[in-house]
Amino acid sequence: MTVRVLVADDSRLSRRSVIKALPPELNYAIDEAANGKEAIALLNKASFELMLLDLTMPEIDGVGVLEYLADKTEKPHVVVISADFQPEKQRIVMSLGAAKFIRKPLDQEELAMTLFELGYL
Template identity: 75%
Template sequence: MSLSVLVADDSKLSRRSVIRALPPELEVTIEEATNGKEAIDKLSVQPFQLLLLDLTMPEVDGVGVLEYLSNQSSSPSVIVISADFQPEKQRIVMSLGAKKFLRKPLDKEELAMTLFELGYL
């Protein structure tokens, strides 16, 4: 069974990097969003099991996406992947339901371990 994943980041290079970092044994169906508003639009019409989310994006940032998800009856597991690694930011995103906060540039092994911890591997 394929894992439905939404990768939300305003940088095409970062989205590609995140997608390449996914373990090859993980069968995935991937959608991409170029900003937080687009991510919310996709999340409102399609159920995803996993959201790989950047924090700094135009229109709606990652915190805004997490706030949107916190008001939904069901939502995907969220892994935040950001260069903005301030302790206060980490506290905020975790309080809004993110499962993990990973630092950019993304470490493939750390992502694999996180996916294992979440039961996807």
């Protein structure tokens, strides 16, 4: 089974780190976005099962992407991976439909457990 994944983060290094942290036992097809505007454009062109989303990005931030997805019938599971771990921000993203909020720096085991909980492992 191939899992279609969108990794959205303005840092190329962070995107590489997230991709490297994905468990190797699954087959992934990965697209990358450097900001929320690019992420939304990719979401309009293809369907993704999973989105790994940073909050602090230029043009459209992660909250804006979640707001865009809020009224969509088909949408990916969204795992927010961010250094902005304020309780209010966490509450907002969870209320907008995020499946999980993981703190940066990314813990590979926490990501694997999250993917297990979402049914990918």
